[in-house]
Amino acid sequence: MDQKELIINKIAQDKIDFHLGLHLLLDDNYNFEQLFSTLHNYIFNSIPEKSDYNSETYQKAINSIPLRQTFTSIEILKRFSPKIAFYKLASLPENENKKTITCLLWIFKITDTERRNTECKNGCGHFWHELE
């Protein structure tokens, strides 16, 4: 797990404050493609519905993203199924990138928390769920 992945998991597990963690991830030389791809994988892995990756928790996460609900990234997440939404998010203009990362980080925090409270509750082999 690299430094950014560690930060993402600590944010998801409430070991780093969301906004502080976001600030650490979006530093001056952050790599959008890399962060996007990591969060994309993390989110899809954390959702039990593998056919379409849609779930009540996923929808709840979108509706509680701490940004204005009219931002393009959120509109896309609301309007399209997860696979199509992620495809569209990846190709938005650069000035949307930080908002997109904020959305995905928030969604992962919610879907991973749900997973830790259900599937992972009685122990799991996920080494990233064993952080100090």
Ligand SMILES: [Zn+2]
């Ligand atoms: Zn786990």
